[in-house]
Amino acid sequence: MEEKGKKDNQPLKKDAPRAGDKPTAPEIVVSSSPHILTDENIHRIMHSVIVALTPAVLTSVYFFGLRAVVLLCVCVGTSLITEYVFQRIRGMPTTLSDGSAIITGMLLALTLPPAFPIFGAILGSVFAIAIGKQIFGGLGYNIFNPALLGRAFLQATYPVLITTWTEPLTKAGSVDAVSAATPLALMKFEGRMVAHLDLFFGNVAGSLGETSAIAILIGGLYLKYRGYINWRLPLGYLGSMAFFGGIFWLMDPASYPDPLFHILAGGAMLGAWFMVTDMVTSPVTPTGQWIFTIGAGFLAVIIRLFGGLPEGVMYSILLMNATVPLLNRLTRPKIFGEGGR
């Protein structure tokens, strides 16, 4: 029990699960923990993430044109509808305005190839929200990142369509889509490297939002500035990829790509800043976060270099998502006074 003064300039949203949530409460509130009073809530965090995704969305439209707009709209729209329908079926209050479904839709669209068909995008969004999120109980209860789960389902459902890539409009020089290989596929199957600068700015073939490292970086740094992501998660993931990729590069620079290529190519940036950092599906303790990110980076490099697919970011994060409940329990800080065992 604790007494606590309530400040006037901190309005509390009704749905915020915080102590003393009645705006008309008296000056002294008696409540149990947590006692932190802030105006931050799911709504505000999620809308910051949407703002942070804007650079990636804009670059995807710049590089892939109308196609990107269509896919983004379809994914976000389907995600919202699925969320609404499922919450109605479950008899729960609908929480469309918190923005989490919008983010799932956006992230899923950003991981799709530009030429991906509309019906596939709809199926992936329905799967992401229905199976990835609502079946587990909704936001906060999902084990796996919903957007990645939706993409993994599409990868298994349409293995050909989801690996059919097109050149960005800026390179093809025409409106017609020209099919092309991603930098990772070039590296893996043809042993050719793409210039780092192209990877950095995104002038390469790839999924809608993953090509431009700089756009994702801007969004990620904005989230960091707002304090919504922990620096350990993106840096641990990228660092781990660079480290393990670097070991192979040092062993044989001719056949393995350098560490910088690893963190710039494919979905590494998008995964590191927007998927590894998912608040629901990442560990809460510092030790757990280190194990989580280092493990995911290691898996991504191993899949990229030795797996059947050129890209391993998606599976690496999903696999480590599965370990999060265990990591949280394993690395739980000892309560003061708790006996040693």
Added chain:
Amino acid sequence: MAGSGTILKEFKKGLWAENPVIKMLLGMCPALAVTNSATNGFAMGMATTFVVISSSTMVSLIRRIVPRQVRIPTYIVIIAGFVTLADLFLKAQFPVISKALGPYVPLIVVNCLIMGRAEFFASRHPLFPAIMDALGMGLGFTGVLVVLGGIREILGSGSIFGVVFMTEEVFTPWVVMILPAGAFLTLGLLIGIINYASQRREST
């Protein structure tokens, strides 16, 4: 010993109320492994039905002369005998289906549905109820396998019982549905929907 009403009850319980797959979660291995098409599901269900009826008949007949201590090995020998019969029959008459089912026909020996019926029903009941119980269980098992295989075949290949009715132009098959992941997804969702529906019916 028992009236015809109870006999009918023994038959009907396997179809729905105590359905081996969706209510008791028995025989998961064949239910997941071979249901990539409706035909395969039907063949596996029929083979299992044959084995469960025959072994239940046998177990029920000899239930008074088998010592309790060696009953499990006895059941296994009986079941294995009938499984070998079913396996050889499929190989001789339906070589294509036998090949598609692969090692899962011999593996009927370890299907816990059959062992469960022998241990919990046939060894404690007279011949006729035992047969009716086995028949109900076998048909219930077959029904779910056909439904499961049908859903996966429609979505994964655009066909049903091998007849293609959705060509590639109108429907891109979901490859995942004929992969193992599709089996887990379909079975899980099927059981979930059935539980949800029956819960709702109970509450209203």
